Amino acid sequence: xxxxxxLFYLLSAVILGGGLLAVTSRKxxxxxxxxxxxxxxxxxxxxxxxxxFIAAVQIVVYVGGIVVLIIFSIFLTHGSGGDMEKPVLIRAxxxxxAAILGCALTYLFIKEQVFIKSNAAAIEPSANNxxxxxxxxxxxxxxxxxxxxxxxxxxxxxxxxxxxMKVKTEK
Amino acid sequence: MGAGVLILLIICGVAFAGGxxxxxxxxxxxxxxxVKGEPYxxxxxxxxxxWIQFNVGYYLFALIFLVFDVELVFMYPWAVVxxxxxxxxxxxxxxxxxxxxxxxxxxxxxxxxxxx
Numbered sequence: 001x002x003x004x005x006x007l008f009y010l011l012s013a014v015i016l017g018g019g020l021l022a023v024t025s026r027k028x029x030x031x032x033x034x035x036x037x038x039x040x041x042x043x044x045x046x047x048x049x050x051x052x053f054i055a056a057v058q059i060v061v062y063v064g065g066i067v068v069l070i071i072f073s074i075f076l077t078h079g080s081g082g083d084m085e086k087p088v089l090i091r092a093x094x095x096x097x098a099a100i101l102g103c104a105l106t107y108l109f110i111k112e113q114v115f116i117k118s119n120a121a122a123i124e125p126s127a128n129n130x131x132x133x134x135x136x137x138x139x140x141x142x143x144x145x146x147x148x149x150x151x152x153x154x155x156x157x158x159x160x161x162x163x164x165m166k167v168k169t170e171k
Numbered sequence: 172m173g174a175g176v177l178i179l180l181i182i183c184g185v186a187f188a189g190g191x192x193x194x195x196x197x198x199x200x201x202x203x204x205x206v207k208g209e210p211y212x213x214x215x216x217x218x219x220x221x222w223i224q225f226n227v228g229y230y231l232f233a234l235i236f237l238v239f240d241v242e243l244v245f246m247y248p249w250a251v252v253x254x255x256x257x258x259x260x261x262x263x264x265x266x267x268x269x270x271x272x273x274x275x276x277x278x279x280x281x282x283x284x285x286x287x
Contacts, residue, residue, distance in 0.1 A: 003175050047177075057244050065237040072225065072233045081222025131248030135260045143263060149245060150270040153238050157274035160234040161283045164227065 007048055014041035026083045028074055036067050053127045231283055242271055 018038030022031045039062045046055035074080050087095075123129060134142045210217055246264070253260045278284055 003178060007177065053248065056247065060244055061237075061240055065240040069230075069233045069237055072230050075225035076227060076230055078224055080224075081220060127248045127251045131250075131252035132256065134245075134248055135252060135256050135263055137259060146245065146263070147266055147270075150242075150267045153242055154270050154274045157235065157238045157271075158277055160238070161231070161278055161281055164231040164234060165281060165283060 004048065008045070011041050011044045011048065014038070014044070026086070027081075028077075028084060029071070029080060032067060032070050032074060035070070036063060039063050039067065051125050053125060053130055228286060235278060235283065238274070239271075242268075 015038050018034045018036075018041060022034035022038060025031045025034060039058065043055045043058040043063065046052075046058055134146050137143050206212070245267070249260065249264050253264070
């Protein structure tokens with residue numbers, strides 16, 4: 001067992017432990033913090049795979065953005081500090097079953113899928129490579145998706161302002 | 172080699188953070204009293220719990236922050252290669268940022284950036 005394997009299991013423990021605590025904690029704010037640990041663990045896995053750019057994205061967007069958004073939306077509710085009531089047993093059993101069945105289905109799909117080994121050399125996932133691919137205006141460049149992304153972000157920005165401002169004026 | 176360094180970094184990080192806590196716990200004098208438990212030593216006494224309902228304005232700011240956060244993700248690989256790509260890269264990012272600047276302008280005109 002080499003160092004990378006130990007690290008993998010360590011990070012997996014952080015991810016799964018964080019996820020488990022996030023769904024079992026009865027205080028909603030703590031759930032958000034446990035989710036944070038889980039997401040940082042996933043970033044760690046990307047670092048382990050030497051996907052530095054994806055890891056940075058994971059930290060900037062998910063850890064720095066989405067979790068902040070979740071925490072703010074928790075603070076928008078009335079009972080952010082209180083305990084949530086214990087789940088009904090039947091509901092807990094069925095959600096557990098749904099999770100297990102979902103895992104089983106995903107496993108089945110991965111097991112059945114025949115992965116064809118490519119002969120082409122792997123492209124190095126460095127920020128340098130990603131950047132030059134993204135800005136490339138040649139036949140296989142990604143300049144059009146890159147510019148379309150800004151349209152998508154603009155739509156998201158206008159959408160969130162329209163929806164949130166409606167709430168604000170109603171108050 | 173990389174993973175070994177990472178493990179060493181983790182051990183050093185835990186020792187650095189935990190060492191200070193353990194050392195201060197071991198050698199510091201401890202006392203508890205009512206004044207010490209106050210959030211502020213002087214000023215107006217606090218009332219009620221800190222778990223209050225936040226203003227919806229915070230959420231709007233968080234949403235706008237997230238959009239520009241994602242924009243930043245795309246600017247990062249651009250910044251790495253802009254020197255080698257040259258003028259074309261500059262024009263591309265100007266178009267990209269112009270479209271998003273329209274969004275910021277929209278937010279400004281709609282008064283979303285104003286605190287109520």
